[in-house]
Structures are given as structure tokens and as C-alpha cells.
Amino acid sequence: MEHSKHNIFSKVANSENYFIVNLLSGQADILEPDETKRFIDNKLTNKQVYIDKGYIVDPKEEEKLFKKKYLDFIDDRDSDEVQLFFTPWYTCNFDCSYCFQDEYTNQNDDVKDEVIEAFFSYVDTKFADRKKYITIFGGEPFLNTPSKKASIQKVIDGANQRKLDIAVVTNGYNIAEFIDILKTANVREIQITVDGTKEVHDSRRMLKGGQGSFENIAKGVDLLLENNIPLNMRMIVDKDNVKNLPELAQFAIEKGWTKSPLFKTALGRNYELHHCQTHNKRLFQRIEMYQEIYDIVKKHPEVLEFHKPSFSIAKFIFENGELPNPLFDSCSGAKTEWAFDYTGRVYSCTATVGNMGDELGTFYPKIELNEDLIEEWEERDILSIEKCSSCSVKLACGGGCAAIAKSRTGKLHSEDCRPVKELLELGIGLYHKG
Ligand code: SF4
Ligand code: SF4
Incomplete structure (x- = not known):
């Protein structure tokens, strides 16, 4: 023994x-x-x-x-729900200081109706027996022009005909203009990014032309909650805005948002993907970010009303009183997640969608899949990554993100390590009472 x-x-x-x-x-x-x-x-x-x-x-x-x-x-994964992202364009009305899509071709095209139809017919055949929902992605999906609104309505109608839920990833600027369309859908969640209170947010997530966006977004959040539409507020964190977390939490508490069961939050780390950021000195390593958040929460416990950080599986353990199942693979790409864009290309997930060279095939004008590449994605897990085999935290880490691993090492079957032990030290320290 x-x-x-x-x-x-x-x-x-x-x-x-x-x-x-x-x-x-x-x-x-x-x-x-x-x-x-x-x-x-x-x-x-x-x-x-x-x-x-x-x-x-x-x-x-x-x-x-x-x-x-x-x-x-x-x-279990074979029977899990599949999340299908649809990107109707990469155009955006914002000029965020850290956008990883800013080097994509931002043709100001409208998605053709026949592409939306081809997308749904692909969904009907390829995912016929799977539980699924559609997430509308961008660029920015909520652009306020008649033709772009009509396209979004068409996607929602397609989902409704199939009784599928939808989610939307939006910058939240035009919620008011899209609320009537949203009321026609079964909305699982609207994800909106808010990087801090007005001054901080507006210095990072501004409209093209520089005008701030915070006030419109805050009104949009109120409107969603008034209409009983669930939303997930995501803060993208780096060294420039992390200290604003208590203020943003306080703002959300005072607005009454945190009391709503429809209001969720997430913290995302600002990181480099596909190309380098100009201000990369502000980026956190994952553990640095959580250490900083731990210190902030110790000083401002009210932050937990706004957001409870996961600290690997620490939050799960204390909320559920048990451990999650072992994680043999933390990357859903080309397994329970797929992404499709208006050009007719098929991708593994949101991290690769639109990135030239990452496509796995097309669904329009005809279906053509690169089965070898897809298989390579499907087979990536902690058993296929050499470094993971001797790692003691592998069943909590799951091998990390394939897209990040590939952009770092050039190899899909390589590791994207999570500092699991260090995160648990902090998380158990924070959540264990007694
Ligand atoms: S490649 Fe990364 S972003 Fe894409 S599904 Fe896997 S973990 Fe998620
Ligand atoms: S920490 Fe690194 S080596 Fe360990 S399972 Fe995660 S990716 Fe693999």
C-alpha cells in the first residue's frame, strides 16, 4: 500500500x-x-x-x-448538452483595448439568409440526437441596423422552431434596441462584459471613436432583469482594473442586481491568444490573479455577494459538500462545443472561431469536414498529453485549454497547466470555516 x-x-x-x-x-x-x-x-x-x-x-x-x-x-460526455456558437459577423461597435479579434478581417458584411438556413440544417442533421442550445456570438451580435436585427431575429426564429434555448455573448451596449427580439426567444443567458465602474470600464471598453459605454450597459442590465431575462456579467481582469472589483461589487449590490436569482457573474483573466497585446505588462499569470482576488476578498468580504471565485474546485466543494467528478478533459472544443461563422466555416470553439488556419471544415456552401483534424481535437485529454501522465493534479486540471496550449507550443496535444494546488491553498483558506 x-x-x-x-x-x-x-x-x-x-x-x-x-x-x-x-x-x-x-x-x-x-x-x-x-x-x-x-x-x-x-x-x-x-x-x-x-x-x-x-x-x-x-x-x-x-x-x-x-x-x-x-x-x-x-x-457521460457523449450524452452531455452541446453548445453551438453562431457568429453572424466579426464586426463590432467597440474598440476594446485588449480585443483578440481585432486582427480578424472585419468585413462589414451581413450574414446571408442561406448561411443561417445552412447552419440550422447542419445542426438538424449532425446534432439530431444531442441535447443542445445555440449561442449567438461575434464580433458584436447586437448591432443596431435593420438588416443586422433581421438576421438576429432569423437565428432566434430558427432556434424557436426547434425549441432550442439561446444565449448571447454581447458587449451589452444595444440591449434596449434588441429587447423586443429577445422577448421572442427562450433565453438561457445573456453574457455581458463589464470591466469595472464607469471610469475604469470606459477606459477599456469604449465605442469606436472613444465614447464610454458603461451607462448604456448598466441600463441594459436593468432592462434584462425587469424582463426576467437571465444574465451573466463577466469582468475581464488584469492589473489595471482588479482593484476596482470592490467598487463594481458595491455598485451591483446598490443597484439590487445581486439579489436577483437571474444575475450571475464570472471573472475572466485577460490573456494573450493568437497575437501579442500591446500592453502585455498588465496581464496576470493565473495564480497571481487569484492571489490578488484572495487579498481583495479578505479585505472586502462584500465582494463575495457579487462574485464567489472558484479557486479551482474549492468553491464547488464548499457549496456542494462533495467533490466534482474527476476531470479527464477540461476542453470542450469539438466535443461538446462547436462554433460556426457567417463565411460557412466550422471551428472547435470560441477561442478558434474566425482564426485563419483553425477551421475544421465548412457547413456552407457545402459540408466538408477535415475528419483528421477533428479526430485530433476529439482525442485530446489528460491521457493523450505526455506531461499530464505523471501530474498529481490532473483530475482537477483536465489538461487546460487546447487553443492556448496550441498557440503556445504549436501542438494541440500539449499541456495548458492550471496551478491547482496553489488555487486550492487559497480557496480552502477562504471558504473553510472552522
Ligand atoms: S480550446 Fe480552450 S476555449 Fe476552446 S473549448 Fe477548449 S478550453 Fe475552451
Ligand atoms: S497541470 Fe499541466 S501537466 Fe498537470 S494535468 Fe494540467 S495541463 Fe497536465
Whole structure:
């Protein structure tokens, strides 16, 4: 018997205690310093408890369990819901300081009706037996011209005919102009990016021409909630705006947004994808960002009313009282996520959509798929990435994002590491009471 290679074991932030988390056995515990020492030195007085919890294992038995759970994961994913992104154009009315699409060809084209029809007929055949929903993406999908509004209505009508939910990723500037169209849809969620309170947000997410966008967006949020439409407010964080988080949280609390069950939030890290950013000194490494957020939340606990950071699986554990299933693959691209654009191309996901060379085929004017490339995407998981095989946190990390890994190493089957242990140190330190 030996210590499981899936034990994630470290010290809780700002505490003398340690934690042990094992995703394969589905167990987690806090250990006091004396017990920790006995565990490390193999001098446990209650060893059977550790065996029962899968922290101490027979490696052969553990390997069998690993294989079984892997097959369960693949089976479950085959029946998971698929998210289908549709990009009707890459045009945008904003000039955000960090846009990764800003080097895409921004032809001011309208999407042709026959492309929307071809998209739905592809969905009807390729995803006939799958649960699914459509996410309208951009560029900016909510552009206020009659022809662009008619195209969005056409996409929503197509979804309605098939009784599919829709989601929209928008900058939120033109919500008022699109609210009547949205009322005709089954809206799962509208995702809007807000990078801080007025001054901070407007310095990063301005209209082309430089005019601020915060006030329109805030009115749009009110309007969505008044109309019972769920929204997910996402803040893109870097060193320039992170300190504004408490103020944004306070603003949302005062507006009454955080009281609504329809209001969700997310924090996204500003990072480089496909090309370098001009102001890349402001970018955080993932752990740096979470360390900063941890410090902010310690000082301003009201931030948690606005957003509870995940800290890897820490939030999940404390909210659900159990561990999530082991994550053999954290990338949904070309598995439970696909993206399609107005040129008729098919992509793996939002990180690759529109990026030249990343297309996996076409759905218009005719269906032609690069099956070899698709298979390469489908086969990427922690078993196919060499570095992941000996990694103790692999069942929490899942190998990271394929697009980021590929843009960094040139290889799809390479790692995009998550600092799982360090995130758990912070997250367990923050959420564990007692
Ligand atoms: S490549 Fe990255 S962005 Fe795309 S689905 Fe995978 S994890 Fe998500
Ligand atoms: S991507 Fe890195 S951290 Fe994640 S499982 Fe693979 S080796 Fe481990």
C-alpha cells in the first residue's frame, strides 16, 4: 500500500492546517499539523480510515478505478448538452483595448439568409440526437441596423422552431434596441462584459471613436432583469482594473442586481491568444490573479455577494459538500462545443472561431469536414498529453485549454497547466470555516 498518486496535498493559506483532496476517490479532508506529520511519515494510528478514503492505496486497484472512471467520463460526455456558437459577423461597435479579434478581417458584411438556413440544417442533421442550445456570438451580435436585427431575429426564429434555448455573448451596449427580439426567444443567458465602474470600464471598453459605454450597459442590465431575462456579467481582469472589483461589487449590490436569482457573474483573466497585446505588462499569470482576488476578498468580504471565485474546485466543494467528478478533459472544443461563422466555416470553439488556419471544415456552401483534424481535437485529454501522465493534479486540471496550449507550443496535444494546488491553498483558506 502507498500514498495515492492522485492525492493533492498542501497547506491551507493563512493556517497551520493542511488539506488533502483526492478526485479519484472523491474525498477531501483538513488535517491538523500533528496528523499531517503522521501521514507524511507513514506513522498513522488510524491507517484504515485513510485506506477507506482512497488516500492510501494498492496501486493496481487504483489503476483499475482510474480506467473505470475514465470510461464513465467518456460515456457521460457523449450524452452531455452541446453548445453551438453562431457568429453572424466579426464586426463590432467597440474598440476594446485588449480585443483578440481585432486582427480578424472585419468585413462589414451581413450574414446571408442561406448561411443561417445552412447552419440550422447542419445542426438538424449532425446534432439530431444531442441535447443542445445555440449561442449567438461575434464580433458584436447586437448591432443596431435593420438588416443586422433581421438576421438576429432569423437565428432566434430558427432556434424557436426547434425549441432550442439561446444565449448571447454581447458587449451589452444595444440591449434596449434588441429587447423586443429577445422577448421572442427562450433565453438561457445573456453574457455581458463589464470591466469595472464607469471610469475604469470606459477606459477599456469604449465605442469606436472613444465614447464610454458603461451607462448604456448598466441600463441594459436593468432592462434584462425587469424582463426576467437571465444574465451573466463577466469582468475581464488584469492589473489595471482588479482593484476596482470592490467598487463594481458595491455598485451591483446598490443597484439590487445581486439579489436577483437571474444575475450571475464570472471573472475572466485577460490573456494573450493568437497575437501579442500591446500592453502585455498588465496581464496576470493565473495564480497571481487569484492571489490578488484572495487579498481583495479578505479585505472586502462584500465582494463575495457579487462574485464567489472558484479557486479551482474549492468553491464547488464548499457549496456542494462533495467533490466534482474527476476531470479527464477540461476542453470542450469539438466535443461538446462547436462554433460556426457567417463565411460557412466550422471551428472547435470560441477561442478558434474566425482564426485563419483553425477551421475544421465548412457547413456552407457545402459540408466538408477535415475528419483528421477533428479526430485530433476529439482525442485530446489528460491521457493523450505526455506531461499530464505523471501530474498529481490532473483530475482537477483536465489538461487546460487546447487553443492556448496550441498557440503556445504549436501542438494541440500539449499541456495548458492550471496551478491547482496553489488555487486550492487559497480557496480552502477562504471558504473553510472552522
Ligand atoms: S480550446 Fe480552450 S476555449 Fe476552446 S473549448 Fe477548449 S478550453 Fe475552451
Ligand atoms: S495541463 Fe499541466 S497541470 Fe494540467 S494535468 Fe497536465 S501537466 Fe498537470
